[in-house]
Amino acid sequence: MAAGETATKKSPALDVNVLLKMLVDELIQVNKKLDLMIELDGKMLKMQEESLQRITDKSYRRKAIKPAPDAMTLLSLPSSLRKTVMALYKLKEATAEGISRETKRLRAVESASANQLVRMGYLKKKREGRKVYFYIE
Amino acid sequence: MKGKVITIHSSRGGTGKTVIATNLAATYANKGSNIALLDLDFRAPSLITVFSKGIRGPVKHWLNDFMNGQCTIDQALVNVSKEYNLKGRLLIGLANPAIEAIQSIMGKSRAWEVAAVKRLFSLRSTLFNDMNIDCCIFDTSPGIQYSSINAVISSDFSIIVTTLDSLDIKGVQKMLTEFYDAFEKRTVVLMNKVFPETRIWSNRRQEELVSQMEKALKRPIIGVIPCYCDVLQAKRSSILAIKKSDHPFLRNLQEVANKLEHI
Numbered sequence: 115m116a117a118g119e120t121a122t123k124k125s126p127a128l129d130v131n132v133l134l135k136m137l138v139d140e141l142i143q144v145n146k147k148l149d150l151m152i153e154l155d156g157k158m159l160k161m162q163e164e165s166l167q168r169i170t171d172k173s174y175r176r177k178a179i180k181p182a183p184d185a186m187t188l189l190s191l192p193s194s195l196r197k198t199v200m201a202l203y204k205l206k207e208a209t210a211e212g213i214s215r216e217t218k219r220l221r222a223v224e225s226a227s228a229n230q231l232v233r234m235g236y237l238k239k240k241r242e243g244r245k246v247y248f249y250i251e
Numbered sequence: 252m253k254g255k256v257i258t259i260h261s262s263r264g265g266t267g268k269t270v271i272a273t274n275l276a277a278t279y280a281n282k283g284s285n286i287a288l289l290d291l292d293f294r295a296p297s298l299i300t301v302f303s304k305g306i307r308g309p310v311k312h313w314l315n316d317f318m319n320g321q322c323t324i325d326q327a328l329v330n331v332s333k334e335y336n337l338k339g340r341l342l343i344g345l346a347n348p349a350i351e352a353i354q355s356i357m358g359k360s361r362a363w364e365v366a367a368v369k370r371l372f373s374l375r376s377t378l379f380n381d382m383n384i385d386c387c388i389f390d391t392s393p394g395i396q397y398s399s400i401n402a403v404i405s406s407d408f409s410i411i412v413t414t415l416d417s418l419d420i421k422g423v424q425k426m427l428t429e430f431y432d433a434f435e436k437r438t439v440v441l442m443n444k445v446f447p448e449t450r451i452w453s454n455r456r457q458e459e460l461v462s463q464m465e466k467a468l469k470r471p472i473i474g475v476i477p478c479y480c481d482v483l484q485a486k487r488s489s490i491l492a493i494k495k496s497d498h499p500f501l502r503n504l505q506e507v508a509n510k511l512e513h514i
């Protein structure tokens with residue numbers, strides 16, 4: 115009986131230790147979850163920022179799109195770009211190589227010039243197989 | 252000249268563009284060539300008056316309709332060869348003289364002007380390949396405005412008609428440096444309505460004038476046509492190349508036509 119009494123007397127002390135250990139474990143779990151939540155929150159914020167940036171970029175690009183170059187606009191373009199547009203008016207649509215045949219300039223020059231005009235919003239380009247065609251919309 | 256589009260242009264009005272364009276077209280058609288003559292002066296149409304005697308019935312399609320994408324180029328052309336008894340075909344494209352049509356042209360957007368240039372470029376394939384036309388002549392509006400610029404950039408070369416008036420010469424100089432040089436277009440200058448005394452000038456004095464003008468304008472002078480009172484007094488609807496083939500004005504223009512064939 116005495117031993118049993120001792121055991122019952124000791125058990126509350128053991129329970130406290132176990133409970134403390136369990137509490138520490140729980141706190142560790144809570145801490146991990148909090149870390150995860152902070153990490154997820156950070157990711158969410160980043161995604162929101164990126165999404166906002168994309169929307170802003172799209173509206174910027176929409177604003178930057180210019181109508182195809184009319185005769186007056188052609189006058190304000192640098193001569194190297196003007197030549198490319200003139201060739202495309204004649205050819206309707208062409209690859210950089212096709213434009214270079216018309217302008218008698220190097221294909222690389224026409225490719226750079228046409229891509230610059232695409233970035234400026236004056237030309238459009240489309241891919242058909244391996245070939246890229248430039249055209250005035 | 253075969254398969255070429257020629258623009259007749261000037262810096263200011265009243266230099267004789269339409270008389271030159273009409274008689275040049277009639278001269279070629281008289282020789283058996285098939286010619287299309289288009290009135291691209293949409294703000295001040297004139298071919299409707301010049302060819303009034305040759306146009307039977309109401310005009311079904313104007314050149315304005317073609318530019319608006321409402322008809323094809325062959326629908327917008329009127330064949331006047333029979334009426335003027337020409338050896339070749341002379342097809343004319345008329346600008347609509349109605350005030351509504353002129354107002355409409357004046358309010359066109361930049362997008363429409365882009366489409367207009369495309370149409371002018373595209374018509375050459377129909378004219379030269381499908382309709383067997385030898386040469387197309389654009390009669391344009393003077394100075395730098397959409398209708399004339401569109402015509403110049405879509406043609407193969409231009410003839411700038413000028414008088415000896417200093418305002419004309421200065422205007423041509425400005426137009427050449429600020430516009431023609433930018434587009435690297437082949438251009439020749441035709442001096443028209445030159446003082447009557449040039450008719451009695453020696454060849455040397457004529458050559459001096461041409462040399463002076465070529466130096467000032469940095470372009471070849473394709474011809475010097477003196478001012479003829481009877482040409483100025485003639486009714487607009489009488490085309491000299493059809494009526495008076497022995498007129499000195501036409502002899503000068505014939506020389507121009509011959510030179511053009513070698514360009």
